[in-house]
Amino acid sequence: MTVASITDGSGELRHALSQATYLDFNATAPVDERVAAEVLRYMTLEFGNAGSRTHGYGQAAKERVNQARREIAEVVEARPEEIIFTSGATESDNIAILGLAAHGEATGRKHIISTQIEHKAVLEPLEVLASRGFDVELLAPSDGGWVPAEAVAAALRPDTLLVSVMAANNETGVIQPVEEIAKVLAGHAAFFHVDAAQAFGKVVAPLQNPRLDLMAISGHKIGAPKGIGALVTRRRGFKRPPLAPLMFGGGQERGLRPGTLPVPLIAGLGTASRLALTEVDVRTDRANQIKELLLRSLLPLGATLNGDPRRTLPTTLNLSLPGVDSEAAIVALKDLAAVSNGSACTSQSYDPSHVLMAAGLPRERIDGAIRMSWGTATIDVPAEEIATRLSALVPR
Template structure:
């Protein structure tokens, strides 16, 4: 049986979460917007409970949680939603990194086509951004700084706390794409200097199709976001559409369970990572990136192509050689390219990712298969 090791792409749903989702689909299936009967009231209670559970992950107020379909939509709202404010106040400069997810880079590119200026900060081969580069790029008209917390391809953890300190004296809005860290490595996300946090349910053992955007207030002032589409006025007018109560409740429960079990999950996953790093070293491979998450490793073995590796391993482990969201493009990874890796290193890179639900990894079988390629 093939062992699933592509958790950075998506994760299975926790059994407790699946049970709750099923119950809300077939028994308590009311619309949270229905005000005339108990089904609607029960649904609304489930949504508000989840709002609190999600807010607790980053020490936010539940009123600051906006439900979305996932981090991609959250990113779009955080970025495109600032357009009107930026134009009105003549603040049309954005700082981001060259290693962001396409769900951040493409909305920013859309604004660039409409007259915004964008500064892209590149990392070195460590995959970690130099915060001083952000400081040097800051301008009076900088409206937004957008930095991913944990990279989906390399697992490199960006110094969010240092970036928050850098921006204490600047009024630019700070957006963090936390799809890979929300509920897993959340401590730095609790900073009040982070204005927007994007999260996805399916990265945290909840169903696909639900996410959140945390929109922190500055004092008593709401962030000047505007909706990017319209129709219904749900979620304080920022994200219209009937709320998927069952998915939202599932996401909330997953967040609560992550809060309770985070330390144990990290310890288990760190043990798996140590074994992977030992195996990679014994095979003469090299790990890509530094300061990486305990849930992932990206590596290459000199002279071995990633496509050949995945074919060889397909009956042993399920892995990836890039982001699942862009895998159909067959383009070299923009993340690894921005890090300055060689063509051979990029062509050979493999991402393995796991979770606390990963019981056994067939390390001996992986080694046997890879040695056939060396």
Template sequence: MTNPTYLDCNATTPLAPEVREEMMRFFDVEFGNPGSRTHAYGTRAKVAVNEARRHIARVVDAQPEDVIFTSGATESNNIAIFGLAHHGRKKGLTHIVTTQIEHKAVLEPCQRLGEDGFEVTVVAPNEQGWVEPAAIAAAIRPETLLVSVMQVNNETGVVQPVAQIAEALAWHACYFHVDAAQGFGKELDGLRSPRIDLISISGHKVYAPKGVGALIMKRRRGTRPPLRPIMVGGGQEAGLRSGTLPAPLIAALGKAAEVALRDHGARRKACEEFKARALAALEPFDIQLNGDPARTLPSTLNFSIPAIDSEALMVALKEVIAVSNGSACTSNSYELSHVLLAMGLSEERASGALRLSWCHMTPEPDWSAVAAGIRQML
């Protein structure tokens, strides 16, 4: 039995060949600890880590020393949000603004702070799945500490107007955090705004391994956001993230960032062409697109088919394509997508939503078999 075609790249991506090669070199040959100062193994590992910082920083127009390595975007989000809490309390800045369509790795830390004395304003998206910059600006108060808005929604693929939101925040001193797990290296311009203070990224969404990510802390007038570590015990990563640096994973993430910048145009073109073929195959079924098609990444398609339940459809198609109907982080206990419901979709339409997500390495699925599986459900 052959494997189905993998169409769940928003959940995790395959390793790019160049990334795998770089990672294995630091597992097998250059296995030194970057913190070892007394021998060449440690020196070479430290050079690789610093080189990775440089490649990651280039993607978002930051400085290499602004890159703090973590285990992934979830940890980066937690450091960004909880790390500002002490400063906020000290300064009387106890208001946070976020959105209804954020990943749970942002919503739950904000909720935790809401239970601990902060006030959290959660802004709704429009029916096309993106948050209006004016709505964010209207939620700001004098006591606002932090605004957190994702770059690309993981369920719909809709690109959020983070550069325009950054412009709308120019008059206020609040910190602006962007969860860029889904868009880093794929959508370049938005993250380059100098008004964005904090950016979270994850390796396994950009063809690097699981278990590595980064928090990028851009300087504003020469000063970094006043983060306090949420984990201590060694002082690595500017005192913000203690623990031995996983040089093989970091070198792999650095290579992934380098290649993402180098091959951005070709990758985007391949994904656009794949999307056109997917839409052509699905056209006979009068699909309902969930999310503004003009603002959606070329590698994501979220749609509903009237009268078809997505769980049943995934079972019907499991031998042909491997797909999802939402975030992998909440799939253990299936519930209707909080993102689609926040957009104002009916429960029936949300229950029928299916997400296809692919990349430049995705082989062509058997679209005729996909169509046949859908017909059986009608």
């Protein structure tokens, strides 16, 4: 098997995925067994409501939620009270971007800087603000897939409200220079928002920069369940970012995100965060070994890497083969390896990748782009057989 087995309620082993090697971790990762055990505990044994203050069940739930805040905060060196639980990075991005609108309108600061390679969870809320009269400026990446800090500096204005740049791209795995951008923003009032869905728990030091005001986190990219995430809302001095809620009713999460807290999912995200931080070096070494194995097998086929290889996550590889369409490659590998040709959120669309188009790559190379991504549950990768299957598609 190529992925870890998990145990169901009867104690019998079952396999979470098919026999094909799963190489689409950037879309979602399997839940870590240790995380699953924690989630199950808070579903069946410690099932209290964290908002119930009159009995021990509620207190136990509240204590686990607070522990999870500490576990997440430690990864990014934030305060536990700066962690707001959400349903995932998409909701976190929406709260961060749309939640600043009222402040921008009240202060007359309606200029926003972002990039052309952001996830739709950022680009679409920005479109909403543009329709409301905000001046949204999207910066183009280099051909290596990253937006230089100098471009942000050149675009910065006195009325800039927000700078939003992802930590690592979901399609290419290219790590963006958020630390350098943070330096550019030193002394400027603009809020810095980072979509860290792909980087949280994999890239540590850059996300610990205190100038990152708002950070979106997704649980299911690091072995936690789907449906749970967080928004980091760092204080400046004693002031929180002036976010207005998008939903109302209940007052949970400091009035910013109401609703009964999903304690089992929160416990899972806390555990997954703790494991990611304590195991980051081992995971990174293993991920680099897998990448090197794939490169040794695929580069001789004439593969071209999409994204500066000096800047990519160790868990991601995006490449194009000469004369090979990505859909044909996916079909050829279907029973061997589960790969993709772009973001899972747009996989039902055959439109070319907006990320690769923004980088100015040729259309043939974009149409042939294949994304492979892996993680801690990846046990073995049949790199040579993958290369053999793909080699049969390369025109002679």
